[in-house]
Amino acid sequence: MQFLKMLFWCLLAFLAAAFTLGNWTTVPIRLVGGLVADVNLPLLLFLTFLLGLVPTLVWQHAARWKLRQRLSAAERSLAAVSAETSAYVAPVAPATPTTTQPTV
Numbered sequence: 001m002q003f004l005k006m007l008f009w010c011l012l013a014f015l016a017a018a019f020t021l022g023n024w025t026t027v028p029i030r031l032v033g034g035l036v037a038d039v040n041l042p043l044l045l046f047l048t049f050l051l052g053l054v055p056t057l058v059w060q061h062a063a064r065w066k067l068r069q070r071l072s073a074a075e076r077s078l079a080a081v082s083a084e085t086s087a088y089v090a091p092v093a094p095a096t097p098t099t100t101q102p103t104v
Contacts, residue, residue, distance in 0.1 A: 020042040029037045
């Protein structure tokens with residue numbers, strides 16, 4: 001299974017390199033004030049990919065943090081409730097010994 005995972009990542013890296021070499025052209029981007037920036041197409045695509053990925057990762061990280069906080073609060077309240085219930089359990093009274101009459 002590890003071999004297949006490594007093969008997949010190598011294939012993906014090869015495809016990315018082939019795409020980069022095949023599309024190595026400059027793209028003019030018009031900026032504010034009449035400025036023009038010439039950016040390579042693979043770099044532009046990578047930046048737009050990150051522009052979509054980073055907010056999603058931030059949202060997912062925040063959601064996981066929120067769920068961890070809720071879980072730890074629930075575990076603390078459960079521990080407090082279990083500690084209270086264990087304190088209220090009445091101890092079992094020892095059985096009174098029965099006196100037996102000696103037989104004569």
